[in-house]
Amino acid sequence: MPWLAWLLPCIDPAPGVPPDAQGWWALRFTPCVTLLDEALLLEVDSVERLWGGRAALQALLRNQAPAAAQENAADQAWATGPTALQALALLRLQRMGRSPPQRLPHDLPIATLTALRPHVAALQHLGCRSWGDLRALPRAGLARRFGAACLLALDQAWGDAPHGLIWITLPERFALELELPALVESAPALLMAGQRLLDALQGWLRARQQGVLALELAWRHDLRRVDGVDLPPWQSLELRTAEPLQAMAHLRRLLAERLAHQRLAAPVNRLALRSLQTAPLAQASASLLPPAPDEARGEPWHQLIERLSARLGLASLQVARLHADHRPERMQHWHPAITPPSPAQDEAADSPAGLWPPWLVRPPQPLDLQGHRPCLLGRPLRLLAGPQRVEAGWWEGESGTGLARRDYFLAHNAAAGSVWVFRDRATGGWFLQGVYG
Amino acid sequence: MGAALPFFIDDLPGVWRGDAWAQAPQRAVDTGHEQLNAQLPGGGWPLAGMTELLLPIHAHCEWRLLAPALARLLADSSGHAVLVAPPLEPFMPALQAAGVPVPRLCCIRPVGSGAAMAAAWACEQALRCRDVRAVLAWLPQVATQSLRRLQLAAAQNQQLLWVLRPEGARAQASPAPLRLWLQPQADRLLIHVIKRRGPSALHPVVLPAHAALLAAVLRGQAQRRQQAQAATWGRARPQEVAHAVAGLAAALH
Numbered sequence: 001m002p003w004l005a006w007l008l009p010c011i012d013p014a015p016g017v018p019p020d021a022q023g024w025w026a027l028r029f030t031p032c033v034t035l036l037d038e039a040l041l042l043e044v045d046s047v048e049r050l051w052g053g054r055a056a057l058q059a060l061l062r063n064q065a066p067a068a069a070q071e072n073a074a075d076q077a078w079a080t081g082p083t084a085l086q087a088l089a090l091l092r093l094q095r096m097g098r099s100p101p102q103r104l105p106h107d108l109p110i111a112t113l114t115a116l117r118p119h120v121a122a123l124q125h126l127g128c129r130s131w132g133d134l135r136a137l138p139r140a141g142l143a144r145r146f147g148a149a150c151l152l153a154l155d156q157a158w159g160d161a162p163h164g165l166i167w168i169t170l171p172e173r174f175a176l177e178l179e180l181p182a183l184v185e186s187a188p189a190l191l192m193a194g195q196r197l198l199d200a201l202q203g204w205l206r207a208r209q210q211g212v213l214a215l216e217l218a219w220r221h222d223l224r225r226v227d228g229v230d231l232p233p234w235q236s237l238e239l240r241t242a243e244p245l246q247a248m249a250h251l252r253r254l255l256a257e258r259l260a261h262q263r264l265a266a267p268v269n270r271l272a273l274r275s276l277q278t279a280p281l282a283q284a285s286a287s288l289l290p291p292a293p294d295e296a297r298g299e300p301w302h303q304l305i306e307r308l309s310a311r312l313g314l315a316s317l318q319v320a321r322l323h324a325d326h327r328p329e330r331m332q333h334w335h336p337a338i339t340p341p342s343p344a345q346d347e348a349a350d351s352p353a354g355l356w357p358p359w360l361v362r363p364p365q366p367l368d369l370q371g372h373r374p375c376l377l378g379r380p381l382r383l384l385a386g387p388q389r390v391e392a393g394w395w396e397g398e399s400g401t402g403l404a405r406r407d408y409f410l411a412h413n414a415a416a417g418s419v420w421v422f423r424d425r426a427t428g429g430w431f432l433q434g435v436y437g
Numbered sequence: 438m439g440a441a442l443p444f445f446i447d448d449l450p451g452v453w454r455g456d457a458w459a460q461a462p463q464r465a466v467d468t469g470h471e472q473l474n475a476q477l478p479g480g481g482w483p484l485a486g487m488t489e490l491l492l493p494i495h496a497h498c499e500w501r502l503l504a505p506a507l508a509r510l511l512a513d514s515s516g517h518a519v520l521v522a523p524p525l526e527p528f529m530p531a532l533q534a535a536g537v538p539v540p541r542l543c544c545i546r547p548v549g550s551g552a553a554m555a556a557a558w559a560c561e562q563a564l565r566c567r568d569v570r571a572v573l574a575w576l577p578q579v580a581t582q583s584l585r586r587l588q589l590a591a592a593q594n595q596q597l598l599w600v601l602r603p604e605g606a607r608a609q610a611s612p613a614p615l616r617l618w619l620q621p622q623a624d625r626l627l628i629h630v631i632k633r634r635g636p637s638a639l640h641p642v643v644l645p646a647h648a649a650l651l652a653a654v655l656r657g658q659a660q661r662r663q664q665a666q667a668a669t670w671g672r673a674r675p676q677e678v679a680h681a682v683a684g685l686a687a688a689l690h
Contacts, residue, residue: 298567298594301517308545308559318544320529332529337543353534354650358500360528377495385658410655416495417621418646434528436647437498437621 002045004058005087006065007077007095008038021176021200023168025066027207029057034084034165037114039091041084041165054080066199081105084165085157089113105157106132115153119146131157174204174215174275183222183269187262190219190271191255197273198248198255204275211244211281217255220270231265234272242302242338244279250303257310309338326392327404328433329362352388355410357420357434364431367421374411374421374430381411381421390422410436458635466597469505472642477615478634482506485595487588489613491604491631496621497525499573499601500532501648502628507571508536510597516570517541519563522556524575535648557583564590564598571597581611588612607631621646 008022023040026033029051032043044057051057058078065076079094081087086105089112093100101107108131110116110123116134128134134142135154143151155161176197184190194217205212218236225231239254299307309317317337325331335341367374367381374381386409393402406422420434446452453461458478465481467474474480482488490499507518520527520542529539545563547555553576560574564587574587584600591598600613607618616632624646630638645652 298565301566301568304562304566304569305543308562312545312547312555312559316546316548318546319542320527320539320544322529322533322539328528328530334544340540353530354648355654356528356531356534358504358528358531358535359497359525362526385655410651412623414623417498435497435525436651437496437501 002043002048003081003084003087004042004044004061005079005081005084005091006040006042006061007091008035008040009066018171020168022066024170024200024207025064025203026061027168027170028064028203029061031167033168035168036084036088036165039088041087043084066203083157083159084163085113085153089157101130103132106130106135110134113153113157115150116146119150122146170204170207174201174278175272176200176274177270177272180269180271183267184219185264185267187259187264188256190217190264190268191252191259193271194255194273195252197271198252201273201275202246202248205246205278205281208278209281210278211246212241212251212275212278213244214238214240214276215251216274216276218272218274219264219268220272221264221266222269223266226266235265237262238276241306243300244281246281250299250307253307254310257307260311305337309336314338326390327402328356328360329364330402332360357418357436359435359437361432361434364422364433367430367432369430374423376411376413376419376421376432377415379413379415381413381416381419383409383411384418385410387423408433455636458633461634463634464595466506466510468502469509470502470642470644472644473502473628476630476633476638476642482597482599483615484597485592486615487584487591487598487600487613489611489616490599490601491607491616491618492601493604493619493621496619498619498621498626498646499599500527500535501626501644501646502619503573503599504532504535504537507573508538510570511538511541512536514570516568517543518571518573519560519569520544521560521563521572521574522546522552522576523573553578554583557587560587560598561590564594564596569596571599573599573601575601577603581609585612588614 006026019035023033023035026040026042030042030044030047032046034041042061044054048054048057051060062076062078077091077094079087079091081090081104086108089105089108090100092112093108110128110130111120113131116123123129123134128137131154134150135158139151152161156163178193178197180193184193197217201212201215216236216238218234220234221231223231224233237258239251239258241250241254245251305317314336318334319337319340320332320334321341323331323333367376369375370380387407388409390404390406390408393404396402403426405425407425408420408422410418411421412418416435418436419432420436421430421432423430447454451462459475459480461478463479464484465477465479466484467481468477477483490502492499511518518537518541523544523546527542527544529542532542533539545556545559547559556574556576557579560572560576563569563572572591576583579600579602587598587600590596604618611632613632614634616630618629618631620627620629620641626644626646628642628644630642647655
């Protein structure tokens, strides 16, 4: 019995949602999936060996069906049959609360075949109650009275005539809209509704064997104007991740962080999710053995960075890039950690770097003078080493703030320890620029 | 006494004799300082647990102690190190000269209200990441409860965690299995081991205050200054003699 029929949880999808979307999740298991009336039909003859037999496949399908999250997996309506129409008829029988007949498909009631439904009353008068009765009638008379479509459907149900079904195919880009059951007024509450869209996205990604790199979550405002200010109908936020993802746990956490910072301008009645960029996903496990427990521990680096950036802000996470310059404040540039500079661009530091302090004071802190001696924390500094003369930045022009003509010294006092100070040769002022500790 | 203990005690995992604390079966990273290794259980910074470093307020001498271990750790593996809420800006060229791979250092600086809480949170998240090799956290105002969480996270994830706190916290109890108190002096750095898994240390570890290269430069400069002063003295003396002779002659007249 190579066909499985599954009752769709809702027959009329929300406007904007393609009806095929209800079957995307099943494409992960078999490429032959189609929608027929109120049911989703799966052809599993060719694939059930790959999933470890029909029983294992059915158990998997029961667990993975989207309705499983809402209701008990045991309550789902599933039926199997040798042809698509028989599986559908058995599903309908099951819905009517009747047990399957002894002889298949002869004893199936007339009303379980869609093509025969308009003629149920007439056929009852003729004394035909089951498919078998109808098939025993002369074909020419049947075709003349009820139309050729009835005969064709009957042949297809028996498997005598080919049944041309249109398989569900995935769209190139993922885009789904969802009408919210109630107006949502706070951004974190959108996450609950967004969960359904994320589940659909996961099904789409799994079937296409891709991972998502960027996606957009948009919501539609219920009001046109608030406090006399015109509102845009749609507002959106964009999520990006460094490596293609198929597991939704990280995306959900990122979305939660982003939504926690988001303020809704007006109540929201509609939610949409679009994939902006996807990439083929390389399957991680090439090993025969399951991964060792310590191998899968924790999240990878880029996920950590993305999550921390989403909560603390982009500017809070930084990595440095070295830059060849003689002015210490320009020797390093800070970049957001989420978009690190390529390491090949790093320029090697000068050889005296071993003499420089590990801490930089930015901007340089002006020092008080006692007589001619600079002092820090109320005590005069003793100059231990120096001067090291730096003259740089003259190419930036006379008025440029980058001009530096300085003498650097290593100084020390008991309160501050060893520090790195310089005397500005233009003004004669002393400044603190580094701390040795 | 040793003979009275059951013989199987030596075979139990995680159990060792108190007099052999230095060879305790504990994963550790070489600190890069011989004297300090000798005082730490396992012979280095413990890999699974928090190390608390207590410093005076204006003494920023942590890199002197930590840079060699950090360089070694990052050179051996392909992970990242995270600096949480550093008090000043780390000067990367100097750290690179000490052998620390700069592109793999990430600075996290939470801002605004609740920055202290956010720093502890970020620290814990970093400990749970599998690509992080070490976390350095400057947490001056951390609650004991957060410290306990951090210690637990570090122990569970087998991560190296240094927490730097002001020396005022010395008297408070702490969940860290290793606590060091740093005391910088003019040309040396005293390290008191306050708490460790072993007997308490009697004497502080003494390290030179500066790295070898810098110390050599300072010594050279001091020598040159002394020589210059001596030379000034040497040149001054004949003049002084001449003055004295002239004064004597004037007195005689």
